[in-house]
Amino acid sequence: MAEAVVSFLVERLANLLVGEVKLWCGLSGQLEDLCTELKRMQRFLRDADARQDEGEMIQAHLAMIREVAYDAADIIDTFAFKIASQKNSNLRKSLKRHSCVFKELVEFHQLGSELEAIKSKISSFTLSFHQYGMKSIDEQEVSDGTYKRQPELRRSYSHIEEDVVGFEEDIKKLVEELVDEKKTCPLVAICGMGGLGKTTIAKKVYHNVNVRHHFDRFAWVYVSRQCQVTNVLRGMSYKLISFSDVGRDQILKLTNEELVKEIYQIMQKKKCLVILDAIWSVEAWNRLSPAFPLRNGRSKILITSRVQEVAKRADPGVLIHEARSLDEEQSWQLFQKKAFPQRDEPELHVHTNIVELGKKMLRRCAGLPLAITVLGGLLAKKHSLHEWELVNENLNLYLRRGKSYDEFSEVSKVLALSYQELPYRLKPCFLYLSHFPDDSDIPTRKLIQMWMADGIVSEDAITEEVEDIAETYLYELIDRCMVQVAKVGSTGRVKVCRLHDLMRELCLLNAKRENFFEVIHQQNESMSVEYTSSSTPPVLAANGRIRRLALSVDRKDSKFVLPSLTRTEACSHLWILLYSQVRRFIVKDRQLKHVFNNFKLLRVLDLQGMESPVPLKLPKDIENLIHLRFLSFRNVSVVTLELPSSIGNLKFLQTLDLSKNSLAVVPNVIWKIEGLRNLYLPRCCYNFTNKMQLGNLRNLQILVNFPAEMSPVMDLLKLTNLRKLELSDPRCFDEVGKSFKTSGTTLSRLQSLSLKNTHQGFTKEISLTELLLGCPHIHKLHVECKLMNLPTPNQFPPSISKLSLEDSELEEDPMPILGKLPNLNILCLIRRAYLGNEMVCSGRGFPQLKSLVLNHLDNLKEWKMDIGAMPCLSRLEISDCDKLMFLPRELEFATCLQQLEIKYMPFQFKKKFDRGGEEFHIIQHVCQVVL
Incomplete structure (x- = not known):
């Protein structure tokens, strides 16, 4: 972990040095010297990190290095903010005034002194490595600060439907x-x-x-x-x-x-069957x-x-x-599925010595499926006998360091080795998961945004977006079986992930040891710090500082915020403050003022779920959080949330999330935050000038609830880096489409487009054709408004894989057109999407469709389907279609159909598909049936 922090610093410095930075007072040379010292230290840290279990002295030494590196990051970020402020203001003009010149000279002199002190500490630490017998490892992965990602990661994600070996009789x-x-x-x-x-x-x-x-x-x-x-x-x-x-x-x-x-x-x-897991x-x-x-x-x-x-x-x-452990043969079967994922018959293609070595290491797992899965995931990345031998050697060393040799101790060490073997880039990514509550669903997009805000993911991507690099980090953790997949989207991307409880304990244990995250859990009137199953108190760094803090709330308590942060001295260097609440918590503006004034180094502030009994006006002091990169007021229960104009001073802000709120006052200053990448607005927002400029946000990738009433549509066309766009005002849909046509501009990087009608009185029909011509590469399209008609098949982008139509009130059968979309995987027709009474799917229609949802189609009486239609259909859901009489008999030949859900349908309809019912033979081959 010390290695990861130092690597981040090296990259941060490199970015400053190559950027357009007019450094003052000779600081350029000091930054270059500090960068050199950090690179020297890196060569030792890989060896030191791997050997920190050998003694408390090494652990203590690494802890001090880590804290010095954190302090350096704070100084460098403060300096970077000053540079950004100069570039984006009239400060240079004001510098003509002698008083301002003197003030700047004093500030930069102070920065220079702080940098010199940090450099001296790092130099002494590097020299002391020789005392501990540390080696300087000059590997490319370490020296250039980059992480060699695997070119191809497994995308099948068998974790969702876990591999079952040895459980059949059970x-x-x-x-x-x-x-x-x-x-x-x-x-x-x-x-x-x-x-x-x-x-x-x-x-x-x-x-x-x-x-x-x-x-x-x-x-x-x-x-x-x-x-x-x-x-x-x-x-x-x-x-x-x-x-x-x-x-x-x-x-x-x-x-x-x-x-x-x-x-x-x-x-x-x-x-009823109830499962309490x-x-x-x-x-x-x-x-x-x-x-x-x-x-x-x-x-x-x-x-x-x-x-x-x-x-x-x-x-x-x-x-x-x-539940019992697996025997030797069963263990080997499961191990093969994980360690040799690309081979159908592993033993025919794998070197005999690798097989023998694998079986030898497998005995350490004591038949525990989780340990076998994790070990297999670790070895799946090793492709030579030498690499397997190194893992075996490390495993033996790890086990010998243990204090006991019972089976579970060995299993624990197998799991622990999976963390130890992680590339340095992935260790903080894994530890970041420690703040999510036990067995919670973890939204991957939010996780990636937090990783970026914390500086965990490299910022100097040239050929790839930072979000894409972060996503590969997540896939690497999944492929190593350290993170489980909970939900996959229509394009194959992981939308939700989670941690097994044993992996979470491992995560918490290492987060404690590395002083990475402190998790405070409040239940009833007491508070406890959660790190292991016994909730032992955290061991803070030598200087007692906390960098990342998650507060978990179980009950409404207006006194929660302040008592949890009484150790202001320890928390003054906070980077991350999260509320991983189970219940909503009440907050007042004075409590927010306390946070804004005392935790000025915050990079991430997540206040999702808070509530206020009165309209909440955020204090202007939020401008003190100059390092803030992630700010969330998502799903807050407040009559009105008012942002101050000072929020425009948050130059480094990447994510601003105000979504799922009833009403927010957003001043016309968002355009000043040029680095903003993700902007989630509430469906109803306004300001006192009724104006909001967004065209300056050229880095924006996600825009939810474009404020059409306050922002000109032409601003939208300037956001050429958008990947996800949600429009919620139907009065602007046609205008956006016409703007695409007249300007010839397209949002060529847009992957997801959502059109939602939040104005109940709006009944005008809209046209999709011009809108789709301006979004040529979208994968997902959600339409929630009345349509004139469907575009022709060649007017749809061929890349569309998920389509949802809701309240579209189509009078003509949409299936002949939609069946010709070549890559459509998921189709949802919801709540009056189609008003007709007959629907026909032709024999060659829907060649890639895997999931079909028919919901609340009030007039639908007959659904016909030719043999050969939907050959890949694996999931079918029908609900609230009260007039539908039968399912197509051709579903009997839909051999890929694995899941059928019939919900909120008339009793007589469901009765036909009960065992012994007249239509049971149509669905008897389906594995999962919900009636």
């Missing part, structure tokens, strides 16, 4: 237990240590075709160690309670007692169990837990299935 027994109505005990438990595959087994059971046909309704909820009862109950309610009975908004208003009553009643009336304590079960009619006999509950006592105390007659 799954079969559990399925039989759940569907056997003679069994009186409603509770089944899968127990065992972390990493044994409990969740994987539960998922396979949950999606089993027999289980899907047996039960009426299903709910999967993750409980977690903290057990947020309200969230768990709501999660079950959303899945079990039909929205025709209780609306989603109504569920949000229900108290815990009311939620318990609703769940209890539905589980009595219907055959990762329930840790008897107390958690006792708080949830009133929702379950345990003597009903119709509904069943399946729990996964590391603690058998939870299951035994829940019900004396519980069936406990003990």
Whole structure:
């Protein structure tokens, strides 16, 4: 980690030195000298980082280096800000005044003194490496500060549908237990240590075709160690309670007692399967169990837990299935899938010595699927016998350093080695995941934006965008099986990822050791610091400074912000401040003023989920956060959020997120933040001049809710680097299209276009043709407004892979046109997208379609489909199409169809597809069926 911080500094300095920087007072030479010293240090740090487990002295030495490097980063960023301020203001003119000249000379002299002190410390640290026997490793990867990424990364992501080896009998027994109505005990438990595959087994059971046909309704909820009862109950309610009975908004208003009553009643009336994943304590079960009619006999509950006592105390007659480790043969089968992903028959193509060495290392995993998967992911990047031998040698050294030699200790070391073996570029990326709550979904776009803001990802990309480089970092962690994929988008990009709980413990442990992140968790009236399962207090750096802080809130508490930050001295050097809340938290402007005035080095400030009982006007002191790169007020519960004009002084800001808010006052200063890359505006925003210029934001890549009422459309055409654009005012759609046509300009880099109608009174039909001509390379198109008609197939960009139509009110069958789009993967026709009563898919239509959603097509009576249509269809969802009588019989020959969901349809329609129903033969080959 010290290596990663120093590498970041080298790149930061290099950028300053090659840029247009008119340095003062001889600082150019000092910066060059500091850069030279840092490069010298780099050659030793790779060896030192790898050997820090050998003794506390080395660890302490690295900790001091890391903190000095952080201090240098603060100084350099302050200097960079001054340079940026000079370039973007009339400061040069004001320098003619003698007082300003004197002030600048004093400031730069002070900077020079600070740089000289840092350089001296780094020089002494570098010399001291010899005392510890550290070697200078002059590798290209270290010396030039670049990271050699693999040219091709696996994109199949088998992690979503986990590889199952050795669990087949377990799954079969559990399925039989759940569907056997003679069994009186409603509770089944899968127990065992972390990493044994409990969740994987539960998922396979949950999606089993027999289980899907047996039960009426299903709910999967993750409980977690903290057990947020309200969230768990709501999660079950959303899945079990039909929205025709209780609306989603109504569920949000229900108290815990009311939620318990609703769940209890539905589980009595219907055959329900509820899976409680990762329930840790008897107390958690006792708080949830009133929702379950345990003597009903119709509904069943399946729990996964590391603690058998939870299951035994829940019900004396519980069936406990003990998850077991894999035997040698099963371990090897799973290992091959991960270590040799590109080979169908690994042993026929792999050197015999590699096979023997792999089996030898595999014994260290003790049959634990997670450890096998991680080891395989680590070795998948090694392509020679020599590289495998080095991993084996490092593994042996790592194990010998351990204090105990039991099986789990060895397994822990296998997982730990996966972190130790990470390239230095990936270590901070992995540790950054430590602030996300246990088993939470991690939105990858936000994660990448935070990485960039923190300086984790290189800023000097020439041939690639920084976002693309960051994405390859994420894919590398996924390919090493250290991060799991939770959701993949229509273009194959990972949209959501997550950490296995054991990998999260590893992440927290190393974040603690590296003083990388401090996570403070508040529950009830107390606060605790979370780093390991025992929540041991963090060991701060020698100078007691905290650089990254995540505050996790479990309850509404207006006193939360200030007490959590009482150690202002320790927090004054904060780079990152996040609120990883579970519940909303109340904040007042004076508390924000405290943050703005005391944490002036902040790079990331995430206040997502905060709320205020009164309109909230942000203090002008936000301009003190001159280093800020990421600022989020996403989904805040505030009547009005007013930004001050001083926000235009945040020269380094890359991401400003105000989305999912009801109303915001945004002054016409955003155009000053020329480096802005991501701008998320609320659907309703205004300012007192009714003017907002955005044409100056040439680096902008994401623009959500373009403010058409306040900003000229021609500004939009200047944003040629846009990748994602969301327009929410339908009154401007035609104007944008005409502007494309008259100017001849296209947004050639745009990949995602969304057209949403937020004006309920607007009923005018719009044309898509001119809009699409200006966006020739989009992959995703979402249209949520009334259309004149569909463009012809050749007027659609051929790159479109996902298309959503909502409220389009098309009168002609859209399928003949849409079926000719060559790369369409996902099609969603939602809520009056089509008003006709017949829909026909021709024999060669939709050659690449994998997912089809038909929702709320009120008039649709008949859906016809020729044999050969949709040959790749794997997922079909039909809901709220009340007049639809049948599914096409040709679906019986749709051999790729794996998942079918029929929701909120008339009882008679669903009855046809029950086992024994007249249309059951059409869907009997489908693995996952939800009725």
